[in-house]
Amino acid sequence: MMDFGFYLTPSSTIELDKVDRKAVDDLARADSGFRTCIACGSCTASCTAGVFAETSVRRAILSVLNGRDEKAMDLLSSCMLCGKCMMVCPRGINTRHLILSLQKYYNGK
Amino acid sequence: MAKNIIVIGGGPAGLEASARLDALGYNVFLVEKETRLGGHLARWDRLFPEGVPAAPVLEKLVSGTGNTKVMLESEVLSLSRLGKSFRISLTSGVSVIADAVLMTTGFDLFDASKKEEYGYGIYDHVVTNADIEGYFRTGKDPRIGSPERIGLVHCVGSRDEKAGCRNCSKVCCATAVKQACELKAKFPSATVYCFYMDLRMFGRGYEDLYLKAQKEYGIRFIRGRVSEVSEKIDKTLQVKAEDTLSSTPLKVSLDLLVLMAGMRPSEAGAKVGKMIRLGTGDDGYFNTSDGFTGMQATSVPGLFVAGASTGPKTLPDTLSEARAASALIHEYLRES
Numbered sequence: 001m002m003d004f005g006f007y008l009t010p011s012s013t014i015e016l017d018k019v020d021r022k023a024v025d026d027l028a029r030a031d032s033g034f035r036t037c038i039a040c041g042s043c044t045a046s047c048t049a050g051v052f053a054e055t056s057v058r059r060a061i062l063s064v065l066n067g068r069d070e071k072a073m074d075l076l077s078s079c080m081l082c083g084k085c086m087m088v089c090p091r092g093i094n095t096r097h098l099i100l101s102l103q104k105y106y107n108g109k
Numbered sequence: 110m111a112k113n114i115i116v117i118g119g120g121p122a123g124l125e126a127s128a129r130l131d132a133l134g135y136n137v138f139l140v141e142k143e144t145r146l147g148g149h150l151a152r153w154d155r156l157f158p159e160g161v162p163a164a165p166v167l168e169k170l171v172s173g174t175g176n177t178k179v180m181l182e183s184e185v186l187s188l189s190r191l192g193k194s195f196r197i198s199l200t201s202g203v204s205v206i207a208d209a210v211l212m213t214t215g216f217d218l219f220d221a222s223k224k225e226e227y228g229y230g231i232y233d234h235v236v237t238n239a240d241i242e243g244y245f246r247t248g249k250d251p252r253i254g255s256p257e258r259i260g261l262v263h264c265v266g267s268r269d270e271k272a273g274c275r276n277c278s279k280v281c282c283a284t285a286v287k288q289a290c291e292l293k294a295k296f297p298s299a300t301v302y303c304f305y306m307d308l309r310m311f312g313r314g315y316e317d318l319y320l321k322a323q324k325e326y327g328i329r330f331i332r333g334r335v336s337e338v339s340e341k342i343d344k345t346l347q348v349k350a351e352d353t354l355s356s357t358p359l360k361v362s363l364d365l366l367v368l369m370a371g372m373r374p375s376e377a378g379a380k381v382g383k384m385i386r387l388g389t390g391d392d393g394y395f396n397t398s399d400g401f402t403g404m405q406a407t408s409v410p411g412l413f414v415a416g417a418s419t420g421p422k423t424l425p426d427t428l429s430e431a432r433a434a435s436a437l438i439h440e441y442l443r444e445s
Contacts, residue, residue, distance in 0.1 A: 038268070038306060038307075039306075039353060040306045040333065040334035040353070041332075041333040041334060041336075041350060041351025041352070041353040042333075042334045042335075042336040042350075042351070043336075043351075044351035044353075044356075044358055045333060045334075045335070045336035045337070045349045045350045045351040045358050045359070046336040046337055046349065047358070050358050051358065056351070056356065058351065058353065059356055088226070088271075088336045088337070089270075089271075090264070090268055090269040090270060090271060090272075090306075090334065091270055092270035092271060
């Protein structure tokens, strides 16, 4: 490849136009928590895995909505399904069910 | 002959409505279950957004009630219709026949000990917004001491399905920011944090209060809901939240934690509402005949509502509703 003395990095902008809206709808049907999260961060704060590895249900949900499913899967890869986030969620989201629904959806693909 | 009106609940709404109806020439009976008038206002020290003292406001409301017959320590035993009128009997033994009834039963403060993870009533240095007002009024609270690190938690028992309360309590954001400034003024060397989910500074002067808290008082605002609190061996508190803006779990040690307990429908009010079959929504607050043009009317002719009995309200909102209800009652009684 010719060296121009500079290179291009892919844009980091969230492009909502490119989000797979069917995937979001499917996931929201599997667990309404994808739509009802108010991003308070209680789940991340109480996460037992989050102390050691980047783990966050809040950010995973946001990543799904922004079409970044790989990021979403990454953010939950260290989850031990302890369920602590389920206890603190003010919207009563069944986070364990939400996490398993997400993994089932993308691992099945 | 002057017509009788019963006002149930001697808080700000009941006081203001009694004053207006008394001025219109009606016989007003104001029923209050406590030993004093004023409701929650009587427990408050200063009011947001400017921090004006609560006591003169209450004094003005009480002194305006004129010839109103105030019945303290009286709970409603029964309330029923009698033709077009109402019959009410009270625990004090008094019975009144009235032509109209106004429910100003207000709200209860959420019992913060129900959110066990915040440790109210368990840890030594966890207090509520109401406790802070009491502290500023009396200067005494052994839990407060001289804190160097203070945290205020917004939305305690509000916007929380687990606490059985989905709605926003409307007044806690402004109260938290007001109290954060007051605590900083009281303890100038302290670092003060506010943990919020959304800051709802909707009213006139509220955003100015927010700006003042940042600029003049150096309050640190953290966008994350506190998930748990634990007490260390030295009785200081460790608080965990996510700093959602930097997407990082956060912990901080505090000497004092203030919980912003939200509003719940009044239990005593609900009991009276049931007697007269006044419907409530899923949130437990009384239904009004419609949400825009009929905020003070109900499905029962002659029965009116005002203030926080129909949902969380600020003090100015509540007083406006009391005046609106008075005008509506006046119209109703003139026509009937």
